[in-house]
Amino acid sequence: MPVKELVTKNRSYRRFYQDHAISTAQLRDLVDLARLSATGANLQALKYVLAATPEKNSIIFEHLAWAGYLKDWVGPVEGERPSGYIVMLLDRKIAKSCACDHGIAAQSMLLGAVEAGLGGCIFANIKRDQLAAALNLDEHYEILLVLALGKPKEDVRIVPLGEDGSIRYYRDDAGVHYVPKRALDDIIID
């Protein structure tokens, strides 16, 4: 698939066919894409926890805050929840921070997910302390991001910014999710 198509299809999906199972092998393949990606000073301070079972998925689900701009929606109902997760950790024994490595790694994994017919969403709004406890993480691991993954069950469309200039995403009555994106000429500085 051309990169433009991969990137365009790689929307932030928040509703899934929950009965579409993801295997641990699939998650490992995605982490391998992160492993092969650039990392500042080649430090490779990112580590990963995988979840692909209903039990472990349920634990992670409870610790995520969904779609900040959709005030009336608390997250996907049972049956439309992610089939798997990749929890991205900073290994503080290796480095105290990782600059934007987690963004690079997340994008590699999500583009790989799109290629595999999946989709996902990056979470930074996480109950970190509670999730770290629930996963029994050693103290030197810091939770950076959670990638939720599954077979997307929603229509997400990019639209131009409206006249009010708002970048808040929204849904229509049919549940179609719209994401206003700035125009190319508005983000390139001469």
Next chain:
Amino acid sequence: MPVKELVTKNRSYRRFYQDHAISTAQLRDLVDLARLSATGANLQALKYVLAATPEKNSIIFEHLAWAGYLKDWVGPVEGERPSGYIVMLLDRKIAKSCACDHGIAAQSMLLGAVEAGLGGCIFANIKRDQLAAALNLDEHYEILLVLALGKPKEDVRIVPLGEDGSIRYYRDDAGVHYVPKRALDDIIID
């Protein structure tokens, strides 16, 4: 090209066929990939300065620090320098920080570059104040990263970590560049 191949070919290249010109249109296509990528709370606070002329390229080149681990190498010689650059800015009028958005955007652009037969390198070690002045940037723009781009003129190979566990990249006498990467089982936590 499969994502695995894109990611594998997307090494950090630091020597290029400098006479291989990159057009502004190509750089715009890459920024469009960044534009369509995920951004925290959909804020889209990243802006971009493009360089594709020898004059502007030369200005940017002067403000970058090359390959920290190669102590005897100050950077590519004339003739092997990048043919273009994308300077990634945070627009502080939109947000005070952008989490890891610049990593996500950089990866989208670099994978697009690989697909187009190019390659590049992400710079975070930048003389920011001087470069901002040289580019006449307004005060509300903060330089986050610089992407150097060109047609790669070096052989970059991923290798396992050696017995000493060092992640420092190195070159052999033939100029081949080796990048030690941790094994998949060493970055996945059970």
